[in-house]
Amino acid sequence: MKRFYFEEESIQPEEFHVPIYKRASAQDVISIGFGLFVLSYLIGFYIISITNIFIKNPMEINIGAMFHSPSFDHIFGTDFLGRDIFSRIVKGTEAFFFPGLLSITISTAIGMLFGVLSGFYPRFASRIISYILDIIDSVPRFIFILIIIVLFSPSIYLIMTFVGITSIPKIAAYVKAKVEVLKQHGFIESSRALGLSQMTIIFKHIVWLSSKSVLIIHATLGMGEAILIETSLSYLGIGVQEPIPSWGNMVAMGADYFFQGRVWLSTIPAITITVTIMGLYLLGDGLNSIYNEKVTR
Amino acid sequence: MITALKLVLKEVVYTLMLIVGVTALLFLFFNLMPGDFPGKGGGLPAYLNLLKRLFTFQFGVSVVSGVDINSILFPAFRNTLVLTLGAICISLIIAVPIGIFSAYRSFKGYSWPLTIFSYIVSSIPVFYLGYLILFFVSRQTGFLPIFYPESSAGKHRLLSYVLPILVLGVGNDAISEIVRLISSELGRVMSTDYVIASKARGESLLASSVNEGIAIPLVSIIFSKVPFLIGGAVIIEFVFNWPGMGRLAFQSTLDRDLPILIVIAFLSVLMVRAGMILKEILLYIFNPGER
Numbered sequence: 073m074k075r076f077y078f079e080e081e082s083i084q085p086e087e088f089h090v091p092i093y094k095r096a097s098a099q100d101v102i103s104i105g106f107g108l109f110v111l112s113y114l115i116g117f118y119i120i121s122i123t124n125i126f127i128k129n130p131m132e133i134n135i136g137a138m139f140h141s142p143s144f145d146h147i148f149g150t151d152f153l154g155r156d157i158f159s160r161i162v163k164g165t166e167a168f169f170f171p172g173l174l175s176i177t178i179s180t181a182i183g184m185l186f187g188v189l190s191g192f193y194p195r196f197a198s199r200i201i202s203y204i205l206d207i208i209d210s211v212p213r214f215i216f217i218l219i220i221i222v223l224f225s226p227s228i229y230l231i232m233t234f235v236g237i238t239s240i241p242k243i244a245a246y247v248k249a250k251v252e253v254l255k256q257h258g259f260i261e262s263s264r265a266l267g268l269s270q271m272t273i274i275f276k277h278i279v280w281l282s283s284k285s286v287l288i289i290h291a292t293l294g295m296g297e298a299i300l301i302e303t304s305l306s307y308l309g310i311g312v313q314e315p316i317p318s319w320g321n322m323v324a325m326g327a328d329y330f331f332q333g334r335v336w337l338s339t340i341p342a343i344t345i346t347v348t349i350m351g352l353y354l355l356g357d358g359l360n361s362i363y364n365e366k367v368t369r
Numbered sequence: 370m371i372t373a374l375k376l377v378l379k380e381v382v383y384t385l386m387l388i389v390g391v392t393a394l395l396f397l398f399f400n401l402m403p404g405d406f407p408g409k410g411g412g413l414p415a416y417l418n419l420l421k422r423l424f425t426f427q428f429g430v431s432v433v434s435g436v437d438i439n440s441i442l443f444p445a446f447r448n449t450l451v452l453t454l455g456a457i458c459i460s461l462i463i464a465v466p467i468g469i470f471s472a473y474r475s476f477k478g479y480s481w482p483l484t485i486f487s488y489i490v491s492s493i494p495v496f497y498l499g500y501l502i503l504f505f506v507s508r509q510t511g512f513l514p515i516f517y518p519e520s521s522a523g524k525h526r527l528l529s530y531v532l533p534i535l536v537l538g539v540g541n542d543a544i545s546e547i548v549r550l551i552s553s554e555l556g557r558v559m560s561t562d563y564v565i566a567s568k569a570r571g572e573s574l575l576a577s578s579v580n581e582g583i584a585i586p587l588v589s590i591i592f593s594k595v596p597f598l599i600g601g602a603v604i605i606e607f608v609f610n611w612p613g614m615g616r617l618a619f620q621s622t623l624d625r626d627l628p629i630l631i632v633i634a635f636l637s638v639l640m641v642r643a644g645m646i647l648k649e650i651l652l653y654i655f656n657p658g659e660r
Contacts, residue, residue: 307604353491
């Protein structure tokens with residue numbers, strides 16, 4: 073009998089009245105669970121690395137203990153200077169955590185502003201904004217970052233600021249599409265009739281109550297992109313510089329010993345990067361399909 | 370036909386406007402840069418001169434090495450074009466069947482290992498994937514050599530293309546996105562009324578939904594991936610020592626050689642906008658409802 077009841081309920085087309093936990097399929101639950109796991113260990117690593125408890129000193133060189141493979145003493149082994157790889161991986165979260173948050177903040181804040189403006193004023197503001205956004209969009213991000221590195225100092229905060237700027241167009245496009253749909257709805261008209269100010273309508277009813285899911289999804293995917301950019305730049309040697317640990321330069325340093333058969337030096341950071349980015353992508357995609365958004369990376 | 374021509378013309382004009390905007394932005398940055406630099410300053414006439422040089426494809430000489438930029442840039446541009454186009458093809462060959470398969474059987478059943486595979490492959494850092502594949506394909510099995518001597522480059526040219534194109538095609542993050550998009554879009558289209566009607570007439574389910582379910586989403590996503598592919602190409606060219614535009618860009622970053630970087634930015638804008646124009650044309654062909 074119970075099964076019939078569920079089938080009847082799933083037929084109903086009214087998406088608004090189905091609570092979120094009932095909309096989620098098995099795939100979404102697995103994706104979001106894995107994503108939350110990744111998020112929790114990222115935050116845990118960051119807290120450990122700023123308080124310096126539980127880990128060995130990531131900078132401490134110990135020539136007597138070079139190239140130790142993973143054991144109880146060193147969970148992930150030691151690298152070519154005898155430094156503990158696990159504590160370097162924990163410390164490596166510092167390289168992208170705060171810069172990544174900075175990049176997300178810039179891209180969501182400005183993207184939202186541009187999207188709302190061009191959705192509400194389609195004549196004039198929309199043309200100028202879309203021209204500016206197309207300029208940003210048509211230079212490949214990596215080339216743009218290389219130019220920024222040539223022109224100014226290669227600081228990771230500056231690079232992440234520009235990563236944030238280069239992901240503005242996507243967010244602006246989605247918020248704009250959302251605003252254009254929402255403008256037709258009755259509740260906007262009725263809130264106008266109630267005499268609410270334009271600011272309240274925009275920021276409370278359109279941004280906060282209706283499009284925060286888009287912003288959350290974009291923040292998740294943006295963090296993954298920030299990690300990818302940081303690791304790639306550090307790998308190339310123009311991001312975080314060597315004595316300071318970063319997952320990217322750990323892979324790059326370990327790559328010299330990769331073909332000698334000492335694979336864990338670069339494999340362990342690479343697996344960490346893969347699992348982290350996969351978790352963030354899965355979290356974004358799971359939230360995407362729950363909220364019925366169509367956000368692309 | 371006339372509307373299509375109008376569309377293309379509009380895009381071309383917009384591309385010209387964008388190129389003017391991009392180069393103006395770069396020129397502004399160039400003048401904001403701290404320190405003195407040959408060719409810095411000069412105001413509007415210098416900018417117009419730069420535009421003239423860019424549009425006539427006479428890029429001048431490099432500040433650092435003194436070599437004519439044209440002679441090093443165009444072979445590099447051709448190599449990058451080969452790399453990017455090949456990578457797009459590889460991504461499509463891997464991603465489209467997985468997407469179709471998982472549209473037929475959603476997450477349950479056999480398709481979840483493939484979906485998980487697509488996620489793993491697209492989040493593995495591309496520089497590590499390069500080493501991994503070199504380690505297994507070249508070092509352990511000797512299937513393809515790591516290095517080709519200069520003298521036999523002509524003979525083995527196609528063979529030496531295989532690994533970089535494969536790694537960039539597998540390792541860029543387009544695969545999981547294409548899989549997700551195709552499986553959701555195809556799943557949606559396969560349950561629409563007209564597809565069910567054509568199924569009732571005895572036609573193939575896939576053939577009747579291929580246009581709306583596969584072609585349109587693919588066209589709209591592939592060309593927006595071109596900038597990311599160029600970015601991934603920078604790293605792949607560094608790993609595989611591929612003489613392309615990305616490695617040139619990286620080298621001139623280390624040398625602080627700004628004129629080459631501006632020209633590279635100009636060429637990549639051209640590539641990106643050419644992709645956009647192609648996208649408009651293809652969407653015009655595939656999507657009669659939007660005309």
